[in-house]
Amino acid sequence: MSFELDDVRRLTGPNLLSDEPGAIIDVFFTDVAPELVLECWKKHLYHCQVSLGSDYAWPSNSYARIFEGGASFSISAPMDLLYSACDLAELAWDLCVAELSLRVERSPSVYMLPRLAALKETIIEERNPRLLAFMEEARSHKVVCLVDDDEISLGMGLKSKTWAIDKFPEPATVDWQQYDSIPLALVTGTNGKSTSVRLAAEIAKAASFNAGVTSTDFIKVGDSIIDEGDYSGPGGARMLLRDTRTEMAFLEVARGGLLRRGLPVQYANVALVTNVASDHLGQYGINTVEEIATVKTMVSKAIPEGNDFSKGTLVLNADDPMLVEESLKLNVPICWFSEDHNHPLIQQALSRKEPCVFVKDGILTYSHEQQISMGNVADVPMTVNGTAKHNIQNALGVIGLTKALSISDEHIRQGLMRFSSNAEDNPGRGNIYDVNGITVVIDFAHNRHSMQAIVDMASNMPANAKHVMFSHAGDRSDQAICEVADAVSKLNPKTYMLTEIEKYLRGRELQEISLLVKNHLLKSGITESNIMLANDPLDGTRKIFERAKAGDLILLFVLSEREKVQELINSY
16 A cells, blocks of 8 residues: 655646635555545545634535546635645645554544644635635626736736735725726647637737737737746736736646646636647546546636527537547537538537538638638648648637637638748747758647647658658657657658757656667668667757758757757758
């Protein structure tokens, strides 16, 4: 019998286990029934709350999710006591482990008295009834209130105001009518998130909105990048929604942020799920693609239940079987999109005169009361003459998303035609260069699903010979790493350039991944002379250019040093 506490963290919004803020612990255990562990944890949670007494404890609910080899346990808490809730959940776990490990009943007080005293001190320091009263007043006025450790704000974007967490006004002095929401969209999925929010922002720009974007690369308002880095979590969302220049917001909502903190907002006008594929398995107790689908569709919690599309819309990919299956659990208005206008869900939507988006006779088409052409697929720059199938899907999803925000057909068409697969519009996503007669494609793709999409695009691009550079993060399984190599091999490249990425080793040794892939390729029948190793992506780019000739195609999967690689290509 073994026990391990993997993580303890705050939940600041609707999350996988509940719609309430609070705290969550992820735990691992072996040789013990999960039901017994849950029962024991809940028992000690109750004892701790009783021992705290009414002056310190708070009304709460507990939740649990069992997965193979462990579980996630959570407890609800008011927004001013999230750190205390973390301590309480962890204390109950430690008491649970002590009891189950010793296999005897012991009085909880033997273990918990010193920590209960410390927890009471934490509760005294953290408790902020004035903050809760302010948040409740905002709710009563139907005004969005965003809170973190440092700041509190009312409203969104150009209709917002932000104060330091200890300097917000008394509710009676607030002119509540001056604070309001702005059109807001959430975008998630395994692949295509960043491309989708960027395309949506370009369409909003065509409609004369100063749109804001959060993504895994940067946070941006209009043409101004506020900061670079991964802003796909709630922190990036708050930063963008507090920027008074923001008139419409597109939030990339990544899996990690959803599982670490929950949704960044309680309500959105529209949410888009691009697709679901195997990636990041084994983190936060998410071990299957089916479970990833459940995580991604968490964004539906921001959409009001029912079938009123005027109150909110969830845009889903009908070509993704996992999302179709997951949709059966949801009770929100769904706008389906598909590359096939004969798809049963598209036909169903058409018969019901519900919103849907599809390709018919090579035309991007939106339908609600009537069918509307949004342009020829091959004419939309991001589809690369129709060869980039993944970007056809992205375009379809974004059409559904922007229509849900009431952006006009003409402005959607303009945005689609303005947005290209270049480093300016969509850095790191299918960027295409012509270098002295050599076609070069750069992409950030890092899992089999996304890499296969780029390989499919490249397979339709003419070339005398093709050369591919790729690498992997060390926290993927050996099988997942080899599957990526299999996806690349379908292009039948002349060169397999395997690069090291030291900052993404994540527990592996240098060259361990490259040698694993090399051996796999050799066993697959690839000639050793076609396989090369590089110290990093920049080194790999130099070496691959030495082998390529005019008329060839170079495909660079660049997980790091993307800017340096692009500078090198520009120098060529």
